[in-house]
Amino acid sequence: MSNFVAVKTGNIKNRKYHTIQDYIRKRIQTGKYPVGSYLPSENEICGQFGTTRTTVRKALDELLKEGFIEKEQGKGSKVLERRKSLGLLTVKGFSGSIDYKVKTVVTKGPKITEWNPVIAFSLTEEEKKSNCVYFQRVRYINDRPVVLENNWYASNELQLIDSDAFIEGSFFKTLSQNHFIEVMGAEQELRSIPASKEVAKNLGIQEGSPILHISVRFRTSKPGLNLYGDLYCNTTDYPIRNSYFL
Amino acid sequence: MSNFVAVKTGNIKNRKYHTIQDYIRKRIQTGKYPVGSYLPSENEICGQFGTTRTTVRKALDELLKEGFIEKEQGKGSKVLERRKSLGLLTVKGFSGSIDYKVKTVVTKGPKITEWNPVIAFSLTEEEKKSNCVYFQRVRYINDRPVVLENNWYASNELQLIDSDAFIEGSFFKTLSQNHFIEVMGAEQELRSIPASKEVAKNLGIQEGSPILHISVRFRTSKPGLNLYGDLYCNTTDYPIRNSYFL
DNA sequence: AAGTGGTCTAGACCACGCG
DNA sequence: GCGTGGTCTAGACCACTTT
Known part of the structure; x- marks a missing residue:
């Protein structure tokens, strides 16, 4: 039967x-x-x-x-505690180690703006037609600024989420628990560049000193929704780590 | 039955x-x-x-x-052609694109030496006891040097493989096809640093210009055998790419 | 229509962890 | 000893691709 x-x-x-x-x-x-x-x-x-x-x-x-x-x-x-980060680049000391005091400060937005041309990936047609939500964060380790991070996503795909609503300061955790959206993968481009005046000011370093620049596109389980990032990392004291297993 | x-x-x-x-x-x-x-x-x-x-x-x-x-x-x-690179960092244009002419030149070794102290990972006790095989390569894109790469592995775990025996210039391909050893995973540390005199000379750039330094440990399917790498990348024209999917 | 991989049933025994 | 996940059998029907 x-x-x-x-x-x-x-x-x-x-x-x-x-x-x-x-x-x-x-x-x-x-x-x-x-x-x-x-x-x-x-x-x-x-x-x-x-x-x-x-x-x-x-x-x-x-x-x-x-x-x-x-x-x-x-x-x-x-x-599991968090999703196992497969190949995600993380600052040494971020997430896991107790030896580090980590802090994230939202310095701009979230607010609706035009797309910023620094993004290294080509936007989809739908994204080009839409405005975007932008926010900027600075990540601290032991009270010293280490990463300056800009983020964008298409405002027609997801409402503006106020920074107060970020669960434990994490945008991804908010997406998962409140919107059931998961990160499915990412593409990244890495370059070593001299620090611009703005980056130098935000990270408290000398203009022109070597900075790791990461341009990233996160793909999510919500079709059409990508999160773009533009990161400037001071790797002098805290290198970027990336481990993966097959 | x-x-x-x-x-x-x-x-x-x-x-x-x-x-x-x-x-x-x-x-x-x-x-x-x-x-x-x-x-x-x-x-x-x-x-x-x-x-x-x-x-x-x-x-x-x-x-x-x-x-x-x-x-x-x-x-x-x-x-499949090659093993799907999961999170492996690759120079944009390396492996895949036809627009780039890629060349690898072995500039030193392989030869048996002492371990070099620049390695960012701590060696196992067995590795410390052993000598190591060392070789250096320079990777070119469109006839311009882009990556200077140093490699080490414990000489008691794997015989010295002559550079002439590298299948298509690839050490990993040689390991797989001749020794049935596969890469199982890796850990990497990335930093943005000013180019040293030696790196500058090898990559044809100005001393002090920003360089991406990658320290990597590859773990293999042969227990106890790790391959260590020390890479200096000029990312001005060819950024490093890293994509992964869940 | 035939062949391939994708999903599923209804069982079975084994190795492991813990009380 | 009991419950858990790990491996395996012997079938079945489905969806997709090709002939």
């Missing part, structure tokens, strides 16, 4: 494992499966959705790839 | 999908499944190994993650 259910499963775009995957992801994003806790066992999930372990495991495998959970044999599937 | 076979499958460390995965990977590395060709169909592989599609698909899934193949629904599993 339950085979009739099976017949229904192969339907157009109604993949059962997607349903399970989306359900669990949303519960993680809204904190109903808190960070550090364990998901219900695979067999329990089978019961909840009337399916088999093969299908449940496929859903969990996807969440594993997305970085929401990790698996511990003999124990269960644990909800 | 055939269930008795199932009983045997769960054995210690003899995962059937690993056997299949290793077999296919080795055939790809040695060119028996040439780049661009299609693997035998999943059902054929089932026949060859006396197993079911679930197991074969698990093996192919792993090869997919490792970047050796891609899947095309309705057609088959295709052998």
